[in-house]
Amino acid sequence: MKDVFLKKLIYVASYIFFALFMEFITFNVMGLGVFAEYYWFDLMFVALIAMFIFIIPSFVAEAIIIMTLLALQATLSFVNQAMNNDSMLHVVFTFSDIFSTSAVAGVFSNDYVSWPFLIALIMMLLGELFLLLFLRRIRVKAIVKFRVLAFFVIFFMSCEMILGSFYGIACAKLYSPSKEDSTYFFKDDKKLYEDMEYAFKVKAFKRFGTFAFYYRNFIKFINFKSNEEVTNLLSSVEDDLSDGDFSSVAGRNYTSYTGAYSGNNLIMIMMESAEWYGIDEELTPTLYALKNQGITNDNYISKNKTNQSEAISILGSFPTDCNLQEKLKTDVEEKNISYPFSLPSVFKRDGYRTSYMHDNVGKFYNRASTHKALGFDSLYFYEDMLASGINNHKTTNDFYDFESDYEALKTMKSQFVDVNKPFMSFFTTMCMHGNYNDLVDFATKKVGRWDYSTATEDERRAFKNDDDTNDFFCDYYDKITIEHFKNLFPKLTDVYSEDSSDWWTCYLRYKQYQAAYMDLDRGINELLTYLEENNVLDKTTIVLFADHDGYYHNQNYYLRGYELNQFYMNDLYCVPFIMYDGSLSLNVASTDYGNYDDGTHIGGYDALNHSGQTTSKIDYNKNEYIYKDENGCLKLNRWSSPYDIVPTLLDLFGYSFNKNLYQGESVFANYTDAERAVFYSMESGIITDKIFMSSEGIIYYYDKENNQAYCFDSDRGMNVFTVGGEMLADTDEIYIKLIGTDGSDNGLISLFNKQTENFTRKKSWLEQIYNYKYFNFNGVKDNKGNVVYPFADINKNIFKIV
Structure with missing residues (x-):
C-alpha cells in the first residue's frame, strides 16, 4: 500500500x-x-x-x-x-x-x-x-x-x-x-466574483485565476432556477416596468422631434467595419451626399462583434447571461413571440412589412434560424441571392470569399423593400469585413512595390483570376491612388517610414478596404434610385451606422497614427452614424468606374437629383445638441452608441415606450450626465466620450489640451498616474478633474461610477426578460409545460401616439 x-x-x-x-x-x-x-x-x-x-x-x-x-x-x-x-x-x-x-x-x-x-x-x-x-x-x-x-x-x-x-x-x-466610496462599484471584488460581469471578464480572470473564473462562469452559464425563483424574478421585472417612465405622455412629448418621421418607411443599413475616412466626395459620392445632406453624429461609439451590434440596434439591449441565438431559435421552433419590443416587431404590429437581408449564408450566426423571432417577415441571405440570379463572381468556399454588396442590393432591391406598402427593412453589409490581404498576398510574389493600378495587363489578369482574390474589387482599384492615400493619412509616417514595406502594406490593405466601401456606395445608389423611380424615397428614412471600427490588421491604429498600446483613445471607436429623411432634397454626383483592360465599360451611376424640402424636420433651432457646421451640414453634438438607436427611432416614428424596456435613450432627449448610459462593449470594456475603462478594470482619460493620457487603477488607492507611470499630486488640475476635491464625489470617475452602476442595474433585470422569456405569448412554462408566469402584454409598454 x-x-x-x-x-x-x-x-x-x-x-x-x-x-x-x-x-x-x-x-x-x-x-x-x-x-x-x-x-x-x-x-x-x-x-x-x-x-x-x-x-x-x-x-x-x-x-x-x-x-x-x-x-x-x-x-x-x-x-x-x-x-x-x-x-x-x-x-x-x-x-x-x-x-x-x-x-x-x-x-x-x-x-x-x-x-x-x-x-x-x-x-x-x-x-x-x-x-x-x-x-x-x-x-x-x-x-x-x-x-x-x-x-x-x-x-x-x-x-x-x-x-x-x-x-x-x-x-x-x-x-x-x-458605498460611500465614490469608486466602490469598481472595487467590489465580492460582487465581481458573484456576478462575473461580462464587461469585466478579464478583470475577473486576473483576480481569481483560471480555475475559479471558469467555475463561477459555468455556474452562471447553466443558470438553474426553480419555478419559484423564476416567478419571483419575473415579478421583479414587472415591478421595474411598472416603475418605468414613459417616453411621451399626454401633453408632453419625449423630445422636440417626437413623431417627426411618423408614417415614413424605414431602411437601416449596418455597415460592416465602416470608418469615417472611407466616405469621400470622389470615391463614394452617394454616402458623401447622405452624410452632408442628412444628420451625422461624429461621436457615435461602437465596438462589438457584428452580431452583437446588430442585435442591440434591433432589440435595444443585449443579454450576456444567456445565449440569445439559441433562445431565438427555440422561439421560432415553438412559434412563440418573446421579443415584441424589438424594432421590427413594433413596426410589424403597425402594419409594416419587415425584412432583413445579409449577403452571407443564412447559417452564419444562425440568422436563418433566429431572425424570424425578432419580428422580420422576410429573410434574404446569400442562398436566396443565388436563386434570384445574382451575378456571382466566384464560388464561396470560405468566409473571406465575399459577395458584392452592390450586386446584392441590385439583385434583391425589389424583394428587400416593398414599394407598394409601408416597409421596415434592415441590411447588414458584408464585403468591407477584413481581412484586406488580397493585394498584399499577391504582391509578396512580385519584386518591389507591386500595385494593381500600375501592374501589367497580364499581372492584372492573373490577380483577378486568382482563387484567393475577391475579383469584383478590381472594378474600383484604379480610382484609389497613392496620392489620395498619402493625403488622407499623413500621420501614418509617425508609425512607419514611407519607404518601409509596412507603409506599403498599409496602403494595399487600405486600397482593398476602400474598394469595398465603393462597392457598398454603388449598391446604396442602386437602392436610392429604385426608391426614387417608384416615388417612395420622399417618405423613407434611411439610417446608416457601423457595427464596429475597422480593426483588422490593427489598421484602425496605424491609419490614425496611434501605437497599439493606445487602445484607450476614445476616438478609435467613433464610427459613422448617418440619418437621412427622404423629405429632404438629395443631390448625388455621377460617377464612372472606367473600363476593363479589354475596353469594355465597368459601369457607374448617373447623378441622382431628388427634389424635396430644404429644411429638415429635425430643426436644429429646437435642440441644443443639433447644430450646423461651417458647410451647413447638420451635426449631432452628443455622444451615443448602438443602445440609443431603438429609443431614438421609436421616438422619431411617434411611439411612446416604457424607458425601462431599453438600455439607452433617444439622442435628442434631455437627461443629466448621471442618467446617461455608458457604452458597454462586450469586446473592450466600458466607454463614454471622456472615459475608457478596459476589461481589466483600469480607467483611462485622455486630455486633448496637453496631449497626455492618464489612468486610474482602483487597486492602487485614489491615485492617478500618467500612462508613463508618474503619479499626480492631489492638487493637480487633472487629479481634481478625475477624483474631485476632498470629500466630494464630483469628479469624472465618480460620475462614471454612477453611470456604470445605473447601466448594470438596468441590465441585470433586462437579462431576465431574455433568460425566462418574459413576453412569451404562451406564458413562461416549466419543463413539464405548465405555465409558471402569465403572458405579459407588450401593448402596455409600447404604443403609437403620433
Missing part, C-alpha cells in the same frame, strides 16, 4: 506542478502578472482536482484524466491569449462563447497567435506525457481492498471538507467597499 500511495502522490504532484506552471506562463504571456491576485482560489481548486485524481483506483485512468485536464487548460490558455491581443482588446473566453465558436473560427487570424506560447504549451503537455509514461514503467502491486478504498474515500472527503471550508472563508474575505 505504501508503494501505491507514493506513486499516486507522484501522479498528483505532477498534475499540480504542470497546472500551476501553465497558469504562471499564461498570466505572464497575457500581461496579467505572475499569478491571480486571489491566488489561493487557484491553489484550492487545483488541490480539489488533485484529490479527486488521487482516489481513482486505476493508474491508467489517472493518467488519462490528468492529460485531459491539462489539455483542456492548455486550450483555454491558448484561446485566451489569442483573444487577449491588441485587436481584440483584452477579452477572454467564456462559456457563452461556445455557441458562436464556428462563426469566430471563420474570421480567426494567425495575427492573434503567439507561436512561442503555443510551443511552450505543447512542450508542457509533452513533458507531462513523458513523465506519466516513465512512471508507468514503475510497477507497484495494486491493492484493491475495501479498507484501502475506504481510506482513499475518507481521505478525499476530509480534504474536500477542509478545502470547502477554506473556500467559504476565502469568499467571505473578498473585498467589498462601502
